[in-house]
Amino acid sequence: MEAIDIALGLFDLLLVFLLLWLAWLVMSSEDLFKAIVLFVAFGLLMALVWVRLEAPDIALAEAAIGAGLTGALLMAALDRLNAVKPMPAAAVVTSAKREQPSLPSKVLPLVALVLIVLGLGYALLSLPDVADGLVPNVKEQMAQSGVKNPVTAVLLNFRGYDTLLEMVVLLLALLSVWSLGGVRKLSPRNTNPVLASLCRVLVPVLILVSCYLLWVGADAPGGAFQAGSVLGAAGVLLLLSGWHVEQKILLWPLRFILVLGSGVFIIIAAVLFFTQGGLLTYPVAQAGWLILLLESAATLSIGATLAALFFGGIPKSRVDQ
Amino acid sequence: MQLLYITLALFLLVNLAAGMWRVLRGPGVADRMLAAQLFGTTAVAILLLLAEAAGSNALRDAALVFALLAAVTAVAFVKRAWSMQEERDVD
Numbered sequence: 001m002e003a004i005d006i007a008l009g010l011f012d013l014l015l016v017f018l019l020l021w022l023a024w025l026v027m028s029s030e031d032l033f034k035a036i037v038l039f040v041a042f043g044l045l046m047a048l049v050w051v052r053l054e055a056p057d058i059a060l061a062e063a064a065i066g067a068g069l070t071g072a073l074l075m076a077a078l079d080r081l082n083a084v085k086p087m088p089a090a091a092v093v094t095s096a097k098r099e100q101p102s103l104p105s106k107v108l109p110l111v112a113l114v115l116i117v118l119g120l121g122y123a124l125l126s127l128p129d130v131a132d133g134l135v136p137n138v139k140e141q142m143a144q145s146g147v148k149n150p151v152t153a154v155l156l157n158f159r160g161y162d163t164l165l166e167m168v169v170l171l172l173a174l175l176s177v178w179s180l181g182g183v184r185k186l187s188p189r190n191t192n193p194v195l196a197s198l199c200r201v202l203v204p205v206l207i208l209v210s211c212y213l214l215w216v217g218a219d220a221p222g223g224a225f226q227a228g229s230v231l232g233a234a235g236v237l238l239l240l241s242g243w244h245v246e247q248k249i250l251l252w253p254l255r256f257i258l259v260l261g262s263g264v265f266i267i268i269a270a271v272l273f274f275t276q277g278g279l280l281t282y283p284v285a286q287a288g289w290l291i292l293l294l295e296s297a298a299t300l301s302i303g304a305t306l307a308a309l310f311f312g313g314i315p316k317s318r319v320d321q
Numbered sequence: 322m323q324l325l326y327i328t329l330a331l332f333l334l335v336n337l338a339a340g341m342w343r344v345l346r347g348p349g350v351a352d353r354m355l356a357a358q359l360f361g362t363t364a365v366a367i368l369l370l371l372a373e374a375a376g377s378n379a380l381r382d383a384a385l386v387f388a389l390l391a392a393v394t395a396v397a398f399v400k401r402a403w404s405m406q407e408e409r410d411v412d
């Protein structure tokens with residue numbers, strides 16, 4: 001038994017050391033591409049940290065978003081940055097170095113950092129050594145939640161309005177990207193046979209895994225956000241392979257799917273408000289399928305939103321230009 | 322048996338730390354990207370070992386998601402960053 005503890009202790013120590021080292025490297029890297037690769041590695045280790053903290057739900061979300069989609073999104077952003085500013089990275093760095101920052105701009109961030117560290121330290125030290133938190137409350141109410149996974153019960157039932165607001169946040173994020181302007185062209189049609197056959201195998205598997213994660217969320221770690229990001233990854237892969245989307249689908253059908261998650265949430269919340277007397281207070285008998293309905297709509301919206309974010313701008317029809 | 326799983330996971334994590342050298346040294350973008358892909362594969366293996374040690378199915382799901390999405394990152398790299406960075410390296 002002792003040998004296991006030593007091995008686990010060494011594993012945790014190495015993990016923490018690597019994580020802090022990577023965090024520093026990401027922040028200090030002058031080469032943006034290197035920073036992206038390091039950030040993807042950071043996401044991988046972060047997922048392992050969540051596993052060690054016995055939070056498999058967050059590990060799954062981190063695996064889907066942190067290590068998977070973020071890398072693709074950041075690389076698309078870097079690509080567009082290079083298109084806007086075709087200056088070599090080295091020249092940008094040296095010109096930035098020449099400008100000496102003024103004293104307040106050096107001191108103010110330091111003061112802010114010290115205050116944050118002090119605040120966080122105080123919050124950490126003032127925590128009780130052992131606390132049950134809300135675990136007993138959640139356990140007590142689980143029978144009424146309609147699902148068997150406590151995380152899903154909290155996210156979609158006990159604090160359903162949090163998830164509702166998160167759906168709106170995602171929509172706002174996409175709207176702010178769209179407000180920056182349109183995308184000139186869709187990626188050119190793919191002529192690479194390797195990529196084409198990869199898509200034929202991988203996209204159906206991604207969609208299947210997405211459905212699985214959505215379904216399993218009722219009993220085990222999984223749910224709309226994980227399922228949605230896997231679905232979004234399928235969309236990203238299709239966009240990268242030059243998937244041709246009909247212009248008329250890009251207009252209203254796409255927008256309908258984008259607002260579906262928030263829309264269904266708000267409609268159900270309003271109906272329940274008038275029939276049950278509270279926002280998102282599901283009747284116990286119907287809670288299970290209402291949660292599944294909400295999560296299905298949310299999965300579609302999250303997937304479409306992430307793929308649209310990767311696209312990087314409002315898809316413009318050729319007529320508009 | 323649990324000890325074996327944990328020791329192997331520790332060994333893989335040491336491997337991952339060694340792979341950091343390639344990410345930092347480069348010299349090309351492809352070297353860095355391939356090191357990151359190797360990290361992904363290593364993380365899948367570590368997750369599977371931890372899943373066996375803890376008897377947790379959720380960790381197998383996480384490993385599955387990692388394995389699937391690593392391919393998407395690789396394709397994004399080849400399609401979007403590769404051509405751009407190649408030009409820059411030649412300059």
